[in-house]
Amino acid sequence: xxxxxxxxxxxxxxxxxxxxxxxxxxxxxxxxxxxxxxxxxxxxxxxxxxxxxxxxxxxxxxxxxxxxxxxxxxxxxxxxxxxxxxxxxxxxxxxxxxxxxxxxxxxxxxxxxxxxxxxxxxxxxxxxxxxxxxxxxxxxxxxxxxxxxxxxxxxxxxxxxxxxxxxxxxxxxxxxxxxxxxxxxxxxxxxxxxxxxxxxxxxxxxxxxxxxxxxxxxxxxxxxxxxxxxxx
Ligand SMILES: [Zn+2]
Numbered sequence: 001x002x003x004x005x006x007x008x009x010x011x012x013x014x015x016x017x018x019x020x021x022x023x024x025x026x027x028x029x030x031x032x033x034x035x036x037x038x039x040x041x042x043x044x045x046x047x048x049x050x051x052x053x054x055x056x057x058x059x060x061x062x063x064x065x066x067x068x069x070x071x072x073x074x075x076x077x078x079x080x081x082x083x084x085x086x087x088x089x090x091x092x093x094x095x096x097x098x099x100x101x102x103x104x105x106x107x108x109x110x111x112x113x114x115x116x117x118x119x120x121x122x123x124x125x126x127x128x129x130x131x132x133x134x135x136x137x138x139x140x141x142x143x144x145x146x147x148x149x150x151x152x153x154x155x156x157x158x159x160x161x162x163x164x165x166x167x168x169x170x171x172x173x174x175x176x177x178x179x180x181x182x183x184x185x186x187x188x189x190x191x192x193x194x195x196x197x198x199x200x201x202x203x204x205x206x207x208x209x210x211x212x213x214x215x216x217x218x219x220x221x222x223x224x225x226x227x228x229x230x231x232x
């Protein structure tokens with residue numbers, strides 16, 4: 001829904017929101033939270049798979065928690081067995097582009113080519129064809145709507161983001177716990193863009209504490225698909 005006092009905010013502010021705002025669907029269908037009628041959240045991870053992803057899979061398995069991993073195609077090519085382990089554990093895999101570019105000022109053709117390459121790479125290595133897409137840096141741009149439509153992808157932003165690439169585990173846990181609510185989509189990172197062997201120790205430590213904390217508060221951890229379509 002595009003409802004805002006456009007005349008009041010001005011074009012620049014409008015564009016800033018359109019490109020980066022979590023609730024913007026200006027450049028293509030996008031959701032940023034699930035329904036609020038069930039005590040469930042979707043934990044999501046961007047920028048993987050990485051060498052640290054198996055550690056996160058272990059934590060999730062220990063708590064019987066589901067999650068969604070928005071992977072980069074190039075990282076799947078680097079660590080295909082980790083990508084397969086994500087799918088084999090019953091988690092959902094989403095598309096987070098192939099090369100993690102800024103879409104800002106990119107051509108519609110380049111945007112679609114990158115998304116398509118990710119889609120094909122993910123499918124080739126895991127057998128999964130994603131239905132959800134998370135834009136790198138949360139940046140959407142012209143051409144994305146058509147690309148999403150042709151690739152049958154719906155955008156997923158977040159209710160709360162952990163800033164786990166620059167925060168300590170304690171801070172990440174506090175931030176996410178404070179913003180957890182029914183239907184929340186929580187965004188963390190099991191990789192750092194396309195880096196090999198990224199240092200995601202603070203993220204792993206945060207997951208280790210956040211999952212039991214939210215379970216104790218009665219939340220269920222669901223994939224994005226399950227959160228949005230509980231009957232499926
Ligand atoms: Zn990312």
